[in-house]
Amino acid sequence: MCGIIACRTDRPATEYLRVGLRRLEYRGYDSVGIAVRTAGGGIARLRTTERIGALDTLLDRWTGPRFDGLGIGHTRWATHGVVSEGNAHPHTDCANQISVVHNGIIVNAVALRARLARAGHKFVTTVDSEVLCHLIEDERRAGDLLQAVQNALASVQGSWALAVLEHATGRIVLAANGSPLLVAHTADGDFAASDIAAIADWVDEYRVLGDGDIVDLTDQDTWRHCGAAIPPPMATRSLWRGGDVELDGYADYMAKEIDEQPEAVARILDELGDGIATGALWNGLGLPPFERLRMLGCGTSLNAGNVLGNLARRLGGVPASATLASEAGGEVADTGQLCLAISQSGETADVLRAMQSSAVGESPVVAITNNVHSTLARRADAVVGCSAGPEIGVAATKTFICQVVTGSALLLSALVATKRLSTPSAMGFVDDLRRLPDQLATAAAVARCVVPTMVDGLLAESGFIFIARGLGLPYAAEGALKLTELTYRWAECYAAGELKHGPLALIGAGTPVIVIENGDPRLAANTAEVQARGARVISIGLPGSAVPVIENHTAPWGPIVATVPLQILARTMALALGHDVDKPRNLAKSVTVE
Known part of the structure; x- marks a missing residue:
């Protein structure tokens, strides 16, 4: 649940890291830190347990050598180890030759730590991520950094998105498995980040790392998958710009995102509306007929799933159940079921694990997510985007509304396509959906007067x-x-x-x-x-x-x-x-x- 960013640029890296980390802060704000190369070839590591503003202060007060264009950054949500400056990323190896930022969890960190300690490695934190530094340190003795990262990860169990900065050469190697990471090459330089929002000011298109991918961040990426050289994946056009994640005069993002709900719903209906009453939206997914429905989600997304289950039962007589994704391993798949996997980010670990559980089995899965390039979207049999746009506030607002509207559109179309709902009835419901933007705006006006x-x-x-x-x-x-x-x-x-x-x-x-x-x-x-x-x-x-x-x-x-x-x-x-x-x-x- 952390955020990472890396860059290789012609201007000082801190100009980009400051912006990127501020936009990644929603992913975790227990601590923040950077490792940046200086003009003299050294590495400056600045960390704080306060918010990004405290890092800005550290940078403004910096009196050391000028920063060059190479750096990595991290904003943390603590899983292993207390919140402290010592436990903040980036971490380094015994010889201070590499710096590492990591998002994810190393499941076998205890065993790896014990093995490395017996071999003479000195640990200075209680964070699971630190074992990665020492594993890579061992493998670097044989030479190439890219190969060292690949060899080190072979013994790791868990999830990771990581950036490894080699101090002497300035190389940055990236790797991903079960955590989001993307790379982009622009006129401003080469970038990697957990979220396109972090680098949206400078990026027109980007490539997403798949599970098992390892990449050398250069203008001519060396791309490997599970040890084998592969061509880089197709680039995805970035639809976001930096202005999309600015406050635009609002006091906070939550207020802004509440106000954006009518526009977001209207956008969904513009995109999906014509395919609802005809059944085309459902038919276009190419999925088999279903007799039952299971929703998978956590928190707000599970609440949206319960709304959709009610709709399926009431309109189509479809038996429907909602399963808490973190408990899906105790469920049994129903015959003829369709699964709706719902996640705002498309990276929710519990939902991704649930897709491999007995609750899903061999059932087809439709992802409902705000990120159609996410891990969830790639693993599902079909995906329908929520089109909510960027949501920075941690407590979901417009993504909940958009999940409900998107899921309702999908199920109405499915009920028409499977002859459970007539086209005229569906058209009436589409008309009701199209009234929602005005109703949501009116509700906001009333609530702000009364609440x-x-x-x-x-x-x-x-x-x-x-x-x-x-x-x-x-x-x-x-x-x-x-x-x-x-x-x-x-x-x-x-x-x-x-x-x-x-x-x-x-x-x-x-x-x-x-x-x-x-x-x-x-x-x-x-x-x-x-x-x-x-x-x-x-x-x-x-x-x-x-x-x-x-x-x-x-x-x-x-x-x-x-x-x-x-x-x-x-x-x-x-x-x-x-x-x-x-x-x-x-x-x-x-x-x-x-």
Whole structure:
């Protein structure tokens, strides 16, 4: 869940590393560091456990030799080893001949560390990544850096995206396995990064490393796969530019990305809309018919999966289940099932592992992701992009909405193509989808007027309960997740009918209960149950609610517009508590470790 960047340029490397690391900070912000070659041929290593601004200060105060155009950088989300300057990347070998930045986890690090220590290597950190430095150090004694990296990784188990800087020669060798890494050659120089957003200012096209690839970063890349020389893969045109990931006057990315939701939904429908009611969207994927549906995801993506499962059951009579990706190994594949693997980044380690589990077996897999060049997209049988655009805030906002809309479009098309839904009915649902951008914008305007007045009375509360029924339940779950992520208060979601089976014990005088009102006639009685016990009820939904935002409560994807006030509630409360809404503590956006 870390971010790495490497560059070979004509200008000082720090000019590029500063920008790239700032744009990679969403991947981890426990510490940040760089290793840069100086004009005298030495290597300067600067690290800090503070944010990228602290690294900027270190660079501004630098009084040593001038930096040249060669460097690597890293922003960390800690997995092994406490957060400390000593544990921050880049790491180096015993002889200080190489520097290494790494994203991923070395599963057999303990055994490798013990073996290397017996051979005389001195470890200075508790980080698993450091074993890579010493393994490569041993192999370098035989000569070539590229071969040394290849030989060293042969004994490693786990996942990695890494950049190795050889101090004496200035060579940079890259490798990837189960973690994202891309390379690009531009008029400004040669670059590698975990995310195209980091280098988007300078890049027109890029190439993605596949699992097992090792690359020498030069203008004429030497590219190997599992030890064999191969031609570089086809280049991908970059559609992102640096301006896409700027704040554009917003106070934070979360506010910007909430406001971008109507435009993102409109873009999806422009891309997919014509293929929904005809079945062409589904038919174009070339997949076999299915009798059952299984959604795989984690966190927000699993909530989106539950929305899609509800739609498949309600409209098509398709049995559907949602499987927590991290627990997929305990499931058994159903006959005739189709799997929807849902991941914002397309690099979520638990989802990638789930694709190899007994829950999937030999079933076809469709990836729903915001990155159609990701590992998930490459491994799936088909992929449908969410088209959300860059999302920098760690807590997902527009990617959740886009997953729901994209998945709904896909399933509506599939139901038409398999004769479970008529074309006229599907056309009506497409019309409903096309109304969503305006409805989302209206919901944001209403919520911004109403929600802030509620927050002052909630700041002292230690916990919150979210309830809903039927199609509203996944949205209540998403609202609880957002509040937990951003405010650091516990928030639990319950099916309203389950209150009397235990959760009512949590209700006391003033307990905040957020109710997603979506027209279920039984919900009023459940709301009355908590009110009778002194709860403070905040209803979101239909006219008459505290936050009235829902116009169409019969849509098969449920009360999607309720998502917006739930996001605004979490953000507003978090800001009032003094928290960073873009970078909540202990979290990172691209969860590339299990």
